[in-house]
Amino acid sequence: MIILKVNDFNKAFGGLQAIKDFSFELEKGEILGIIGPNGAGKTTLFNLISGFYSPDTGTALFKGEDVTGLRPYQLCKRGLARTFQIPQLFTNLTVLENVRIGSYSRITSSREATQEALRILDTVGLYEKRNELASVLSIGHRKNMELAKALATGPELILLDEVVAGLNPKETDTIIEHIIRIQKQGITVLLIEHVMKAIMSLSNRIIVIHYGKNIAEGRPGKISKDPKVIEAYLGEEYVFSKSR
Amino acid sequence: MSSTTQYTRNILVIVVAGFILIILPHFIGDYYIHMATMILLYGYLGLAWNILGGYAGQFSFGHAAFFGVGAFTSTLLQLNIGVNPWIGMFLAGIAGMLLGLFIGALCFRYGLRGPYFALAMLALAEMLRLLAVQWMTVKYPLGINIPINTDSFWNFQFDKKAPYYYIMLFMTAAALYLTHIIEVKRIGSYFKAIRENEAAAESLGINLFKYKLLAMAISSFLTAMGGTFYAQYYLIVDEEAAFGVNGSIEILLGPIIGGAGTVFGPVLGAGVLECLSEVTRDVFEGYGGVHLMVYGVILVITIIFLPEGILGGLQLIFRKLKKRGRRH
Numbered sequence: 001m002i003i004l005k006v007n008d009f010n011k012a013f014g015g016l017q018a019i020k021d022f023s024f025e026l027e028k029g030e031i032l033g034i035i036g037p038n039g040a041g042k043t044t045l046f047n048l049i050s051g052f053y054s055p056d057t058g059t060a061l062f063k064g065e066d067v068t069g070l071r072p073y074q075l076c077k078r079g080l081a082r083t084f085q086i087p088q089l090f091t092n093l094t095v096l097e098n099v100r101i102g103s104y105s106r107i108t109s110s111r112e113a114t115q116e117a118l119r120i121l122d123t124v125g126l127y128e129k130r131n132e133l134a135s136v137l138s139i140g141h142r143k144n145m146e147l148a149k150a151l152a153t154g155p156e157l158i159l160l161d162e163v164v165a166g167l168n169p170k171e172t173d174t175i176i177e178h179i180i181r182i183q184k185q186g187i188t189v190l191l192i193e194h195v196m197k198a199i200m201s202l203s204n205r206i207i208v209i210h211y212g213k214n215i216a217e218g219r220p221g222k223i224s225k226d227p228k229v230i231e232a233y234l235g236e237e238y239v240f241s242k243s244r
Numbered sequence: 245m246s247s248t249t250q251y252t253r254n255i256l257v258i259v260v261a262g263f264i265l266i267i268l269p270h271f272i273g274d275y276y277i278h279m280a281t282m283i284l285l286y287g288y289l290g291l292a293w294n295i296l297g298g299y300a301g302q303f304s305f306g307h308a309a310f311f312g313v314g315a316f317t318s319t320l321l322q323l324n325i326g327v328n329p330w331i332g333m334f335l336a337g338i339a340g341m342l343l344g345l346f347i348g349a350l351c352f353r354y355g356l357r358g359p360y361f362a363l364a365m366l367a368l369a370e371m372l373r374l375l376a377v378q379w380m381t382v383k384y385p386l387g388i389n390i391p392i393n394t395d396s397f398w399n400f401q402f403d404k405k406a407p408y409y410y411i412m413l414f415m416t417a418a419a420l421y422l423t424h425i426i427e428v429k430r431i432g433s434y435f436k437a438i439r440e441n442e443a444a445a446e447s448l449g450i451n452l453f454k455y456k457l458l459a460m461a462i463s464s465f466l467t468a469m470g471g472t473f474y475a476q477y478y479l480i481v482d483e484e485a486a487f488g489v490n491g492s493i494e495i496l497l498g499p500i501i502g503g504a505g506t507v508f509g510p511v512l513g514a515g516v517l518e519c520l521s522e523v524t525r526d527v528f529e530g531y532g533g534v535h536l537m538v539y540g541v542i543l544v545i546t547i548i549f550l551p552e553g554i555l556g557g558l559q560l561i562f563r564k565l566k567k568r569g570r571r572h
Binding site for chain 2: 101133
């Protein structure tokens, strides 16, 4: 079943065509990675899908329903959640309050919402930190909390924007485990990532974006051998290391 | 401490404080009753401001607009068509709320934030003040006087000061209770989320426009009712007292000093400010204006050293102590 279908998205900022005729489909339950060089349009694409921007032309179908131009909160209610590249915290609130705001999107009772938030904090390993202010968390914990907030909204599709960027190898492994568990729960994952290890090991399928265009699509092993991709994104360094 | 013992302790504190406040007027003179009434009035107005400015983070610099509309609405209804001031107070709340929804819809629709929203609100209050100046010069050059009526609850007029104190005590207690409810429910979490980070709030399913308007509606309704009390207390309404910039500042100073976004901060702040202003006036008696300078200096120092207000600062210190205690 197709959970998300994007048809010919176009988005320009002034003279800059950030996204050009971009189309793809997302199968329910899969992990799809989007890679591309800096400035290729990855985050713009995320902002279009999650409703922070509306496309100049093109449509998006979520669970078969046209959701083009809906606001982020409307998409959230329909089961589409996202995280931000730079964690967007509620700085002066505790970790628990941060995550509870996510669970309030589907639970009105504050007692039940608290329980749900605690349960999710437990799964991402932040239970012990629940009464700390968000502002004192380390970057690793912030990324975990960002994930927990999005999960608390009870999504069917989650958009993860560079969740392991800036983390040490141990923290990276923890987040990778979380993402695998998220997929096992039946949540579809759309991933943007720079860290090759993470995206290659996680993704069932990868799309390569370059100058706002979808230039290649396929399984990780196939993508990493595609000459167009090597040229656009992985670059000379990667070619050298392969030949050695 | 478990939450049940904390709960019992809180109830106990409220009962004792309530009891003291209820018997208080029997032990103090008119001067102090007046002072206590003013503390409660500005505490109440601060609580109203706090819902929009402290919790939802929409810093209004023109709450006098609602205060003034409240004072004028009930007074003019009473004078022209004989509406009872209690009913007038409710209608004043409605009028304030309608104005709040109107200006809120305009500001929030176009995403006006921070200083821009603050200035839009200041402009609103100033516009109303100028309108009132023009209109009153023609119709009521000496201010609008509410005719003196017999001492009765129904008339909202009393010979003694104590009844006004009790009315204000009740209104403040009700506003405190409302703030407490907001604090522990989803709506309060949503207000705080909007204050802390709009993008994150919206991505977690919060309709920013709706919740900002909601905060505005509650805040403006309560503020306008405070305006009616003011009019009934002094039995005179003029454009400066109703819509003046001073009023807007006095309303927001309490929460800022006491702790914006906390339940008790606004009342605490109003109490500290009122006492401070009385004490400085007393100490520097005979030196015209000196007390205002000292008052100003103390305000500046508080804002520099306690940017989160008194309660906010205490919470921060308490959190640090608790952490240190856990480490040892």
